[in-house]
Amino acid sequence: MTPILRLREVSKAYGPTVALDRVSIDFAPNEVHAVLGENGAGKSTLMNIIAGFVAPDSGEGTLRDLPLPFGRPFEARRRGIAMVHQHFALVPAFSAAENLSLANLRSPWQTHRPVRDAGHSLALAEQLGWKVEPDRLTQDLPVGVQQRLEILKALSSDAEVVIFDEPTAVLTPDEVEDLFRVIRELKDRGRTIILIAHKLSEVMAIADRVTVLRRGAFVATAPITDVDADQLATWMVGEVPGTRTPVSASFEPGLRVTDLHVRGSRGEHAVRGVSFAIGKGEILGIGGVDGNGQVELAEALARVRPTAAGSIYLTGCDLEEANLAYIPQDRQSDGLALSMSIRDNLLITGHRRRELTRGPFLRRRAIERWTGDLVDRFQIKVGSVRDPVSSLSGGNQQKVVVARSLDQIPDLLIAVNPTRGLDVRATDYVHSQIVAAADAGAVVALFSTDRDELAALAHRTVFLSRGQLTDHLVGGDA
Amino acid sequence: MRLLATVAALGLALVLTLLVFGLPVADSLRLLGEGAFGDKFGISRTLAKATPLLLTGLGMVIAWRAGMYNIGGEGQLIVGAIGGAAVAAALMGKVVGPVLNPLILAAAMAAGAMWSGFAGWLQVARGVPAVISTILLNFVAIQLLAWTVQGPLRRSDGGLPQTVPLPADTMLLKFDRQLDLHFGLVIAVVAVLLVTAFLYGTRSGFRLRLVGASPTAARANRIPSERVAIGSMMLSGALCGLAGGVEYTGITGTLGTGFPQGWGFLAIPVALLGGLHPLGVLLSGLYFGALFAGSENLARFSTGGTTLIYVIQAAAVLAVVALAPRAKPAKIKEAAA
Numbered sequence: 001m002t003p004i005l006r007l008r009e010v011s012k013a014y015g016p017t018v019a020l021d022r023v024s025i026d027f028a029p030n031e032v033h034a035v036l037g038e039n040g041a042g043k044s045t046l047m048n049i050i051a052g053f054v055a056p057d058s059g060e061g062t063l064r065d066l067p068l069p070f071g072r073p074f075e076a077r078r079r080g081i082a083m084v085h086q087h088f089a090l091v092p093a094f095s096a097a098e099n100l101s102l103a104n105l106r107s108p109w110q111t112h113r114p115v116r117d118a119g120h121s122l123a124l125a126e127q128l129g130w131k132v133e134p135d136r137l138t139q140d141l142p143v144g145v146q147q148r149l150e151i152l153k154a155l156s157s158d159a160e161v162v163i164f165d166e167p168t169a170v171l172t173p174d175e176v177e178d179l180f181r182v183i184r185e186l187k188d189r190g191r192t193i194i195l196i197a198h199k200l201s202e203v204m205a206i207a208d209r210v211t212v213l214r215r216g217a218f219v220a221t222a223p224i225t226d227v228d229a230d231q232l233a234t235w236m237v238g239e240v241p242g243t244r245t246p247v248s249a250s251f252e253p254g255l256r257v258t259d260l261h262v263r264g265s266r267g268e269h270a271v272r273g274v275s276f277a278i279g280k281g282e283i284l285g286i287g288g289v290d291g292n293g294q295v296e297l298a299e300a301l302a303r304v305r306p307t308a309a310g311s312i313y314l315t316g317c318d319l320e321e322a323n324l325a326y327i328p329q330d331r332q333s334d335g336l337a338l339s340m341s342i343r344d345n346l347l348i349t350g351h352r353r354r355e356l357t358r359g360p361f362l363r364r365r366a367i368e369r370w371t372g373d374l375v376d377r378f379q380i381k382v383g384s385v386r387d388p389v390s391s392l393s394g395g396n397q398q399k400v401v402v403a404r405s406l407d408q409i410p411d412l413l414i415a416v417n418p419t420r421g422l423d424v425r426a427t428d429y430v431h432s433q434i435v436a437a438a439d440a441g442a443v444v445a446l447f448s449t450d451r452d453e454l455a456a457l458a459h460r461t462v463f464l465s466r467g468q469l470t471d472h473l474v475g476g477d478a
Numbered sequence: 479m480r481l482l483a484t485v486a487a488l489g490l491a492l493v494l495t496l497l498v499f500g501l502p503v504a505d506s507l508r509l510l511g512e513g514a515f516g517d518k519f520g521i522s523r524t525l526a527k528a529t530p531l532l533l534t535g536l537g538m539v540i541a542w543r544a545g546m547y548n549i550g551g552e553g554q555l556i557v558g559a560i561g562g563a564a565v566a567a568a569l570m571g572k573v574v575g576p577v578l579n580p581l582i583l584a585a586a587m588a589a590g591a592m593w594s595g596f597a598g599w600l601q602v603a604r605g606v607p608a609v610i611s612t613i614l615l616n617f618v619a620i621q622l623l624a625w626t627v628q629g630p631l632r633r634s635d636g637g638l639p640q641t642v643p644l645p646a647d648t649m650l651l652k653f654d655r656q657l658d659l660h661f662g663l664v665i666a667v668v669a670v671l672l673v674t675a676f677l678y679g680t681r682s683g684f685r686l687r688l689v690g691a692s693p694t695a696a697r698a699n700r701i702p703s704e705r706v707a708i709g710s711m712m713l714s715g716a717l718c719g720l721a722g723g724v725e726y727t728g729i730t731g732t733l734g735t736g737f738p739q740g741w742g743f744l745a746i747p748v749a750l751l752g753g754l755h756p757l758g759v760l761l762s763g764l765y766f767g768a769l770f771a772g773s774e775n776l777a778r779f780s781t782g783g784t785t786l787i788y789v790i791q792a793a794a795v796l797a798v799v800a801l802a803p804r805a806k807p808a809k810i811k812e813a814a815a
Contacts (some may be wrong), residue, residue, distance in 0.1 A: 328698045337692035343691055348688065348699050351681045360680050 004192055005050070005068075005081075005161055010059030012419075016392065017421060020056070021044040025159070031450035032183060034207035034224075036319040038236055038289075041195045044086075047163050047371050048455055050194070051083040052076030063161070063202065084150050086166045096149055097122070097134035101283060102155040115458060122153040128182050144175035151182070161193045162186060169291065173281035176475045180206050197449040200229045207370065237451055251279020252462050253315045254443035255301075255412060260310035262293070262300045270296035272467035273310070280315075283444040287451065287459025290300040294447045295329060295466040298416045300302055301445055302326035314443070317411055325437075327401055327418045329447075330395055335401040336389050340444045343371050343385040357390075367415040370407075376405035379429075395426030416447040482805075484798050488765065491793035494710065497788055506776060512774020514768035519657065519718035523774070526658035526729070528767025530555070530721040532666035535743030535752060535759040536673045541594070541608075542754055543677065544710035545690035550612025551718045552599060552742025553619030554590040558719025559726045560619075560626050561589025563641045563733045566648065567631050575647030579615035582648070583665075584725040590719015591712040598711030602704045608711065616742075631733070650728040662724035666763075673756040686710050701742050718742055747795040765815065766791065 001339060003026035010444040011021040011094050020042045048054040050061065055071030063070060069075035078191050090099050100118035104187050115122070125132045126414050130148050153218045156164055164183070177477065183193055183206060197203050203210055204224065212219040212235040218233045255278045264270035266472055268457050278284040288294060299305035301312060312331060314322050329336035334343050347367065371385050380399045381391065389400060398418070405413070415434060419427040437445045448454050454461045461468045492510075496503045514524045534551045539662045541548035548554075563619040564713040565585040569578055597615055602607040620683040651661040689696045689710075721741060730737060748766055752758030771789035 125540075193625035302698075303700055326698065330694075333692070333694040335695065337688055337695045338686070340691045344684070344691075345689070348683055350694065351684050357681055360682060362681060362684065364679070364680055 003027055004064060006062050007046075007050070008060045010046070010049060010056045012042075012049065012054065012056045015358035015423075017420075017423070020049070022059070023213065023216075023218045025211050025221060026331065027194060027207075027216065029160075029192050030187055030190055031185055031208040032195055032206055033193045034197050034203040034234060035213065036197055036203055036210055037213035037257060038451070040060055041236070042400070043166060044456070045216075045435075046177045046195055046213070047083065047194065050076075050161070053083075060432060077122050077157055077159070080158070080160035080212060081122065081163070082154035082157060082169060083163040084147070084154045084165065085170065087463050088146050088150050088406035090146055090149060092137070092139035092327060095135050096132055096138060096141065099138050099153055100132075100134075100156070103156040124155060125152055128185065143326050144171050146176075146180070147175075155186075156402040157320055158432050159191070161192045161194065163196070165196045167195070168197070169201065176202070199340060200232050203232070205228060208214055211279050215239060235454045249250045249268050251282045253281040254282065254314070256313045257301075258311045258313070259309040260297070260300065261310050262305060264293075269308075270467055271300065271464075274464075274467070274469050275310075275399055276462060276469060278440050280443055281438050281462070283438045283446055283458045284445045285454035287454050287461055288451065288464035290449055292464045294449075294464055294466075297417065297464065298326075298329075298414050298445070298447050299474065301412070302328075302414045314412060322411040323408060325405035325413045327405055327413070327415040327443075329420070331394070331398055331401060331421075336397060338390040339388060341386050342375075342382055342389050342392070344369070344372050345400050346385070346390045346404045348375060349407075363433055374403040374407055377407075378433075395422050395429075398422055398426060398430060402430055406433050406437050409437060410442050413442045413444045414447075415444070417449060418446075419450070419453060480753075481540040488603050488794050491797045495786065495790045495793050499789075500506055501780060501786075505623055506546070506780070509776045509779055510769070510772030512772075514772035516775075518654075520775070522654070522657035523766045525663050525772035526660065526765070526767075527770040529660075529662045529728070529764045529783060530739075530741040530750050530768050531744055532702045532763040533669055533721035533724065534718045534742050535748035536756055537714040537721070538745045538749035539716035539754050539756055540673065540677075540686070540754070541710050543690045544686045544707055545693065546598060546601065546707055546714070547607070547609045548594060548597070548612050548711060548714050549609055550594060550615050550619075550715075551744065551745040552738060552740065553616035554593045554613065554715040554718035555722035555725070555742040556616075556619040556637065556738050558590035558625050558722030559588035559737060560583055560623060560631075561719065562586035562723040562724075563626070563631055564727050567641065569590060569770025570642065570645070570648070574643060575649075576650050579650065579727055580750040583720060584672040586719045586726070587716040588719070590722065591716040593806060594715025594718070595708060595712040598708040602707050620738065627733050627735060628701065633732075637771075638734060639804050640732045641718065642811055643732040644727060648727065649731055650724065660728040662728040663767055665720070666722060667722070667760070668758045670756050673717075677756065680707075684707075690813065716801055718745070726794075744791070747791055750796050751795050773789050 005027040007023060007025050009022045009024055010020055011022050018245065022336070023042070023046060029413065035043050035046065045054060049056050049070065050068065052069055052071060052073035052075060060067065061070065063079055063081065095114065097114040097118040099474050100121040101114045104117050104120060118134060122134060124134060125148070140151065149352060167179060171179060183195070188191055195207065207224045209221060210227065210232065212232060215238060249358040257277070260274045260347060261269065262271035274297060276284065286294065286297070296305060300307050303319065304326070312319060332338060350367060351362060356363055356370055374380070375382055375385060378399050380403060383394050385417050389397060392400065413434065419430050420433065422430065434444060434446065446454065446458055491504055496506050512520060512636060514520050534555060537551055537554070562582040562585050565582050566578065569581065571580070593615060594612070597608050597611040600611045601608045627641055631641045632639055633642045653659055677687060685696070685701050685706055688701060689706045693703055702751060726742070744766065747761050748759060751762035751765070769787055769790060778788065
């Protein structure tokens with residue numbers, strides 16, 4: 001079996017973060033090749049490199065012994081590499097046929113007739129056993145059908161290599177079944193299918209071979225018949241180190257969450273009946289794969305998102321009055337106002353502090369002292385606190401968020417992936433601050449998709465899976 | 479540095495416009511300067527023209543800083559003046575002038591705030607962008623004015639369709655009877671200081687700026703951004719309404735269909751030229767006031783004088799806004815998973 005697509009020693013770094021570290025993989029024709037790994041393992045980066053969207057820093061790739069056109073997506077597509085993105089690139093206000101015809105645009109001087117121009121794709125849909133109504137508006141179609149449009153677009157150029165980026169994340173079980181049928185059919189027609197996944201059960205069901213990445217590095221490639229789910233899970237996660245402190249039951253009661261339900265931004269049931277308790281001084285790690293309700297649960301705890309049902313109770317104080325510290329996942333949009341100064345960004349919590357205000361007024365001099373003190377204490381590297389916060393590096397930006405949240409010991413600290421995108425030193429620093437807050441008596445809910453982070457910090461770890469808590473990472477969801 | 483660049487850009491825009499119009503540059507500049515600053519009449523004209531521009535410009539700053547693109551300064555100014563005139567009609571002769579005048583101004587602010595507050599509510603509650611609703615409400619306000627001065631508030635002696643002129647004791651204080659300059663300038667300057675103190679020295683002002691700078695960060699930090707948005711629109715409309723009241727009780731003393739002079743529309747270039755900062759508005763308001771006063775003088779000696787001023791304004795604002803330093807994009811991209 002000669003490989004059709006080969007990658008050799010491919011590396012890619014984003015700033016200080018290494019996304020891929022000398023990865024080599026071969027892909028064969030007539031196979032479904034799953035690429036498996038946790039969040040941040042480098043799967044998406046690798047696929048974007050193959051499809052030409054991202055140019056690697058070093059390394060080589062060949063398609064049928066010709067060099068891959070790195071960084072040139074249109075050329076990659078012309079040579080027969082197509083990608084079905086996780087986030088659809090469809091125009092919601094266009095009809096199905098109009099969207100399909102986009103993949104097949106003719107000269108600008110020719111009349112545009114969507115149904116004619118989409119004819120090839122529509123015929124293919126029929127061959128695959130799909131009913132596509134060409135005149136329906138895309139925004140009115142169910143997600144599964146929208147994905148079919150994406151797949152048809154990808155196949156319109158008779159691609160030899162089709163990359164699916166986590167295609168099942170948004171599908172119902174029936175839709176997954178149908179997708180797999182089509183993937184098998186494409187394989188039988190001689191295509192190479194590359195499937196990014198993080199659900200082991202699905203990989204076991206569809207893949208011929210599997211490659212595992214961990215933290216940007218190649219771990220192993222194996223035929224699916226040679227491995228089982230446990231083996232794959234171990235490859236993905238590595239050996240789990242011991243927890244920071246042995247579990248002790250000596251924490252005073254702190255936070256108690258009972259049967260909490262929270263709805264997501266699209267009204268979906270994101271958190272479905274979650275109950276847990278965290279003691280004062282305890283760090284509870286909440287792990288799991290992204291998109292299983294972490295952000296919604298964190299926002300509910302932080303009083304940012306309303307709860308649908310259930311209760312959140314904090315011993316010794318009213319939750320509305322409590323000193324809540326919230327380190328949101330998305331630093332650039334939720335954590336900071338990038339166009340404002342460092343001082344103003346610190347004031348996001350500061351303007352609520354009694355000692356920095358007098359009635360409706362801000363106390364200029366007290367604020368001056370406070371910001372200077374925070375910059376010193378949290379070692380934020382700034383020229384002037386009047387500079388825009390966007391002039392800081394990612395690590396120092398995060399220090400601004402951490403400093404303004406942890407300048408006092410909060411009653412409850414909610415941190416969501418607080419070190420994502422940070423280099424090692426900044427990560428250590430943020431970790432030490434979280435531990436210090438807990439040691440001073442704060443209740444800490446640490447949401448993280450990074451197992452090592454949870455292992456290093458949390459006294460206890462639970463996992464969120466489809467909006468519900470489990471004691472350990474379930475194989476099927478890993 | 480920024481100021482220097484701005485002044486240079488304004489000067490350049492002025493000279494280029496004169497050249498394009500085929501006017502003698504040196505002589506025209508001299509006429510403009512004399513008209514704006516040449517004698518006490520010129521200075522008074524400059525300050526009197528700047529007065530409503532300062533107030534409406536401040537109004538724009540407040541709304542735009544909160545991310546609410548209020549284009550309806552003109553409508554809010556008109557409705558403010560109508561509110562003031564309604565109070566004047568109801569209380570004239572019953573209350574002495576020095577008491578009635580503040581009541582008129584208060585009514586003008588309230589009416590302007592209601593007009594813009596409605597647009598703010600439409601955006602927050604019904605998803606109608608304020609950009610659209612405020613523009614449309616301008617047209618409604620203009621027609622409302624026409625109806626008011628021909629209908630309910632029309633003077634009964636059968637003269638022109640306009641309201642009963644205010645008695646002199648109800649008008650804003652004038653410093654010199656020969657001059658246009660009136661107490662409204664003091665009100666406008668105090669408003670500049672108050673708005674500065676509000677935006678940079680109070681909790682509410684900070685929240686307003688935060689909501690405008692990053693609605694997502696405001697949400698994640700439990701700032702009720704919808705209330706802030708409506709509040710900013712109401713403050714903005716109150717200032718524009720006040721401008722209407724000040725113009726009414728300071729200059730015209732009566733409302734007719736010719737009352738609106740475009741101060742509410744000009745507020746947008748004033749605010750942009752002022753960098754959306756109240757102290758910047760003080761400078762740009764005075765600049766525009768001087769330009770108006772100067773071009774009236776220029777118009778006496780050349781054709782196209784007042785047309786010219788609009789071209790200069792447009793050129794100046796475009797030059798300054800285009801030259802303004804842009805916010806740098808974030809340096810470090812999040813690593814892709």
